[in-house]
């Protein structure tokens with residue numbers, strides 16, 4: 001495993017920043033005195049046992065690896081000088097080029113965890129531009145604390161994954177919600193419909209993990225069984241299920257690209 005140096009998380013008081021910080025501490029990947037988190041308005045009341053600061057310049061000084069975890073809309077307010085340091089952004093829609101310009105670093109990565117990072121079940125693809133051959137291993141070790149990690153060789157893949165996996169848990173939840181609404185429309189009691197939809201969601205994930213099949217193979221095995229599940233799958237497919245999912249992912253890509261356009265023209269002179 002790569003040696004992790006001092007880590008700083010800009011926006012460490014936020015939802016994702018805290019999830020990453022907690023995973024780094026819980027897995028002892030980074031000792032508490034080598035992890036600095038910054039906050040803007042308020043240090044969390046149940047703050048993790050690490051170094052806290054409201055000063056991002058101090059965070060940058062204290063860190064060899066800087067994780068940027070503020071909302072894309074706040075990105076243009078971040079002023080850090082990180083020349084020579086590894087900078088890893090988890091922000092949706094902020095390009096490597098924009099991060100290089102603003103931070104002065106030439107070792108820049110984009111990683112995209114999802115909501116399951118909080119429980120160690122994220123899928124985190126990352127893209128890195130760096131002449132330091134150790135940086136990819138370092139990033140894999142950092143985000144390995146929060147779940148599964150894959151390096152991708154094109155920044156475009158990160159924009160795609162912003163919609164597909166960054167939105168992560170939302171889509172199976174959407175399917176379960178649709179099933180629950182159908183059950184309610186057919187007169188089932190709400191608590192029963194809720195419990196049923198919830199357990200289908202959890203059971204499907206566990207089964208998928210257990211059987212080791214790809215999602216396509218799982219679908220195929222149900223279709224081949226030619227029972228009620230096959231009837232439902234075929235009807236959903238004929239009613240545009242795949243097209244609907246593709247349209248949703250396309251909308252997410254467009255949103256990620258629009259964010260990128262908005263966030264790529266920060267004023268380089270603001271870098272301190």
Ligand SMILES: NC(=O)c1ccc[n+]([C@@H]2O[C@H](COP(=O)([O-])OP(=O)(O)OC[C@H]3O[C@@H](n4cnc5c(N)ncnc54)[C@H](OP(=O)(O)O)[C@@H]3O)[C@@H](O)[C@H]2O)c1
Nearest residue numbers: 011013014015016039040041069070071072074091092115
């Ligand atoms: N949530 C997800 O599942 C997810 C998944 C993939 C990627 N992301 C990306 O992760 C980033 C963070 O998302 P989030 O859900 O964690 O948002 P969040 O809960 O709103 O956290 C952002 C944090 O950044 C703080 N902040 C803003 N400007 C700051 C500054 N100058 N210095 C220090 N802290 C500052 C905010 O402080 P205040 O309290 O003052 O606002 C807030 O605590 C976003 O760019 C998002 O695109 C999120």
